[in-house]
Amino acid sequence: MTGNSPDFTVSLRAAGLRPTRQRVALARVLFEGGHRHVTAESLHAEVKATPMPVSLATVYNTLNQFRDAGLLREVVVAPGRSYFDTNTGHHHHFFVETDGELHDFPSDEVTIAGLPAPPEGTRLSRVDVIVRVRR
């Protein structure tokens, strides 16, 4: 270890996942920079160009595992395709419908008041605000 990149081996193990070369490669692409929104296809295209290419099946498996482990959150804004979000904190999204781009905005700038009580027998899971815009 050269000492200047986060140790994904540790975080993967902490998440109950073996730090395989493929998972470490994907973790690097996903978490090394700032927050990101990727699709399986876009992530696959990116990782294919690295010294550790990963099959599309593994990209799907890994995105689902990372999501289940709480390392990613899944965002559904458009029919037929899922986005995965490296920002797992509280925040909301702009969705640019004309080109499929997602942008974060912090949820503490926004006040949502007067939400009705959840239907009988249900408990709150999450509140998503999606601001749809077009160019």
Add this chain to the structure above:
Amino acid sequence: MTGNSPDFTVSLRAAGLRPTRQRVALARVLFEGGHRHVTAESLHAEVKATPMPVSLATVYNTLNQFRDAGLLREVVVAPGRSYFDTNTGHHHHFFVETDGELHDFPSDEVTIAGLPAPPEGTRLSRVDVIVRVRR
């Protein structure tokens, strides 16, 4: 016309669509009662049991046409499947993740304050609030 059911012929024509038997049958199922949330499959299952069954292809075509004409609104809450909503006014949704149910709530009970400005070069299209709950 017996006089007690809305004249879908007129509203379809007003929307620029020929009032075919299939479209009238679907309009009846969709708009005759209160507001509804359907999927293509659920609507197809329903209309199959009527005196005017309609093919699945036509159900898809019609849902898309009704949406484009502003008679329906499409709601995307879960990967892999679209809901169509007969309530085209301002409102938001509870989504019961454990069983795929959608419920409306009026948007005028809710206050959303402090939304950031849309990204440069975009204009607001719609704000969706999805309250995800589980049983």
Add this chain to the structure above:
DNA sequence: CAAGAACCTTAGAACCATTCTAAGTTATTG
């Protein structure tokens, strides 16, 4: 009321994102 033109419906094929299968590989543990 024709009759033509435009539009619509439909079965089945195609499509595309995602998941599954099953065979080989790798990481972990002792």
Add this chain to the structure above:
DNA sequence: CAATAACTTAGAATGGTTCTAAGGTTCTTG
């Protein structure tokens, strides 16, 4: 080092949706 459990992967399968192309319906015009 095994031995074992976990992982990766190509390719097949799945499932929702769209497309194709052939036949049917609705509309317009005379």
